[in-house]
Amino acid sequence: MRHVIALLIENESGALSRVSGLFSARGYNIESLTVAPTEDASLSRMTIVTSGSDDIIEQITKQLNKLVDVVKVVDISESAHVERELMLIKVRATGKDREEMKRMADIFRGRIIDATDSSYIIELTGNQTKLDSFIGAIDTTLILETVRSGIVGIGRGDRILKL
Amino acid sequence: MVLTGAEIVIRCLQEEKVDYVFGYPGGAVLFIYDALFQQEKVRHILVRHEQAAIHAADAYARSTETVGVALVTSGPGATNAVTGIATAYCDSIPMVIISGQVPTAAIGQDAFQEVDTVGITRPCVKHNFLVKDAADIASTIKKAFHLAKTGRPGPVLVDIPKDVSAQSAEYHYPKSVEMRSYNPVVKGHxxxxxxxxxxxxxxxxxxxxxxxxxxxxxxxxxxxxxxxxxxxxxxxxxxxxxxxxxxxxxxxxxxxxxxxxxxxxxxxxxxxxxxxxxxxxxxxxxxxxxxxxxxxxxxxxxxxxxxxxxxxxxxxxxxxxxxxxxxxxxxxxxxxxxxxxxxxxxxxxxxxxxxxSRDCMKYKNSDEIIKPQYVVEKLWEVTGGDAFITSDVGQHQMWAAQYYKFDKPRRWLNSGGLGTMGVGMPYAMGAQLAHPDAQVACVTGEASIQMNIQELSTCKQFRLPIKICNLNNRYLGMVRQWQELFHGGRYSESYMDSLPDFAKLAEAYGHIGIRVDRPADVEGALREAFSRKNDLVFLDFQIDQTENVYPMVQGGKGLTEMILSAEDL
CATH class of the missing domain: 3.40.50.1220 (TPP-binding domain)
Incomplete structure (x- = not known):
């Protein structure tokens, strides 16, 4: 089962490798991992998308908690939460494709953030499925380059991950 | 008070009431060794290989209730220490390891004796630190000791670049540690x-x-x-x-x-x-x-x-x-x-x-050839069951665990988790230093003992009267046992030819060596060894080459599916 784990970790050098090293050493999956400092610059927040049986997920959260630099760990996919991912996609946009690409971006509520005479960069945010659907909906031969941020996630309402 | 980084390191160790540091000097730790030289509270044990320094400090911790401390230089000093650190990590032993690092400006430049020590040790420490400012040394070492001994204990490494140990900084040793990310539960629910x-x-x-x-x-x-x-x-x-x-x-x-x-x-x-x-x-x-x-x-x-x-x-x-x-x-x-x-x-x-009543520990003793179980039983008798026993890894380790009846905690020192051959003698060194008047014996085999045999020299320098009981069967016994049972008796590379004469080897290092060939001489040799209170005695027991460790549950089998003796095969 897919799980989204959010954690707060001391913003110190090597923090990321402690977490990624744990996953590789114990053979856990990482589908995506994002990390950036929070409003408190001494803390970083990570969102890790992983998968595994309940036993494995239990071990993952315990092992993460055991890391000395980790302050808090929450499996946010255990209850209502919001996930978003950012994608920047550079596509060929010439002739009739140019108009078509603009239309598709509009349908998916994407924004064209850069344009040359032959290409667009489209910015798209949403959950994973939405971004996948966009890629599925356009002519893939027109894709020049894509970059995705990986998921960031946050619990809804009163579920707050803070110090 | 303004001190150099190196002086701060030593002051911190004094604050932590560290009696012994086990280590080996080198370029990146010269300032620390210089500060060590200029005081007398913290004593240094100069080993012959960094791996042994970590093992000895580990045993010091195992046999007492203290944190073991080791000091090594950068590069090969640190990589040699890794096996020792991993050994301590697998058995949750509280330790602080201080390693030198190349100067801050040289980090990442592929400098002489540079390795990413924090990176290499990360998976086998409870935590580690790279100190970038002398002003942070005291608080970092305080944290290191706190982390090592609280919660599930473990080794903590502090990597200190050479220039940081030379810098001056205001010294203040914190009284307590607050870490928002680390609060182990003590009381049960x-x-x-x-x-x-x-x-x-x-x-x-x-x-x-x-x-x-x-x-x-x-x-x-x-x-x-x-x-x-x-x-x-x-x-x-x-x-x-x-x-x-x-x-x-x-x-x-x-x-x-x-x-x-x-x-x-x-x-x-x-x-x-x-x-x-x-x-x-x-x-x-x-x-x-x-x-x-x-x-x-x-x-x-x-x-x-x-x-x-x-x-x-x-x-x-x-x-x-x-x-x-x-x-x-x-x-x-x-x-x-x-x-x-x-x-x-x-x-x-x-x-x-x-x-x-199945009496699964019974074995067939012999008048002709020495049985390893018999040696351990006699060792137990001769030491009154009250010795510190260390072992290496293999058949002898199991026989020691099976036949020496431990009535007290912290008397049995072995590498249980990682299974590191070569720990036996350094463990005995650490235990003997922690308990100078106690009987300390290392039950080992001719293969394991050679993995840190150079420490016979350390034992001489520091007059450590440990007793080495070498259960010599000329085979990597546990490997041979598995090959006999599960690999059709094809003894691939488990026989060791050209072994040294261990008694003479011990003598060459300035100790006493005794070769024992007959069962009748076992007890006498042990008594002789333990009567020599000030000498290291190396007892080289020539034991039955074919003896196996039983009972045995094969790897992957269930607990009830035991082989009780060779007759069960």
Missing amino acids: QGQIKKALKLLLEAKRPMIYTGGGVILSDAAAPLTQLVRKLGMPITNTLMGLGGYPATDKQYLGMPGMHGTYEANMSMHFSDVLLAVGARFDDRVIGDPAHFAAEPRKIIHIDIDPSSISKRVKVDVPIVGDVKEVLEELARLLDDSKHEQDTASLATWWRQIDEWR
Whole structure:
């Protein structure tokens, strides 16, 4: 089962490798991992998308908690939460494709953030499925380059991950 | 007060009341060694290889209640230390390792003797630090000691670049440590402890299984009291030997791959199993599916939540310090109105005694050739069962664990988790330094002892009168045993030709060496060795080459599927 784990970790050098090293050493999956400092610059927040049986997920959260630099760990996919991912996609946009690409971006509520005479960069945010659907909906031969941020996630309402 | 980084390091060690630092100098730690030279409180033990420094400091910690401290230089100093650090990590031994690093400006430049020590050691330490400013040294070392000894203990490494040890900074040693990310649970959950007690008292076939956690939290005394009061059977794992007196009638011997028949059968067929500071590892329970197939309720007390329900599902988890929880359990037992099911317990003991009557530890002694089991039995007799026994890894380790009856904790020092050959002699060094007047023996084999044989020189320099009992069978015995049993007797690279004359080798280092060939001479040689209170004596016992360790649960098999002796094959 897919799980989204959010954690707060001391913003110190090597923090990321402690977490990624744990996953590789114990053979856990990482589908995506994002990390950036929070409003408190001494803390970083990570969102890790992983998968595994309940036993494995239990071990993952315990092992993460055991890391000395980790302050808090929450499996946010255990209850209502919001996930978003950012994608920047550079596509060929010439002739009739140019108009078509603009239309598709509009349908998916994407924004064209850069344009040359032959290409667009489209910015798209949403959950994973939405971004996948966009890629599925356009002519893939027109894709020049894509970059995705990986998921960031946050619990809804009163579920707050803070110090 | 303004001091150099190096002086701060030494001051911190003094603050932590460190008696001994085990180490080896080199370029990146020259300033620290200079500061060490200019004081007398912290004494330094110069080993002959950094691996031995870590092992000796590790044993110092194992045999006392203190944190072991080692000091190594950058690059090869640090990489040589890695095996020692991983060994301590696997057995949760509190240690602080200080390593030198190339100067800050040279980091990342592929400088001479540069490795990414923090990166290399990350998976085998509890935590590590790279100190970039002399002003941070004191608080970092304070944290290192705090992390090493609290919660589930473990080694902590502090990497200090050479320029940082030369810089000056204001020195102030913090009194306490606050870490928002690190607050290990000490007290167990009251409700869970009550639940555990109820289960235990209602049990028809209770069994108590304890590991290294009992030793580490100094819980042998409360454990012993509690178990005696409950009248239940108990087993101690390889790491937990001495947690409960081995000569007591409630003790069933060690469980696991080379455990006793009665311990394994009782583990398997218990209806309530109380696990204390143990982790159900593969050498103890064998195949976890086979173990789980027999229904039983499991209570698990451990300081590390990640050890609970890792390999075996647990019914009553109790996270907390083993000693605290056992004491609480004893208090609740005193106040409890629950009646123990004594009739069922008596029936259970009859069953256990029947298993015991198989006498699975018996072996055929000989007048012609020395049996390794006999050597260990005599060692136990000659030392009055009161020595510090270290071992290396292999058959001799199992024989020492099986035949030396440990009645006290912290007397048995071995590499249980990582299984590191070469720990035996450095462990004996650490134990002897911690207990100068005690009898210390290293039970080893001719293969293991050669992995750190150079330490005979350290033993001479520091006059460490350890006794080395080399169970010499000219084979990598445990490898040979597995090849005999599971690889059609094809002894691939397990025979060692061209062995040295160990007695002469010991003499070359300035010690006493005695070769023992006949069973009749075993006891005399041991008595002679231990009567020489100030000398290291190397006893080279020529033992039966074909002897195997039994009982045995093959890898991947269930606990009840034991081979009791060669006749079972």
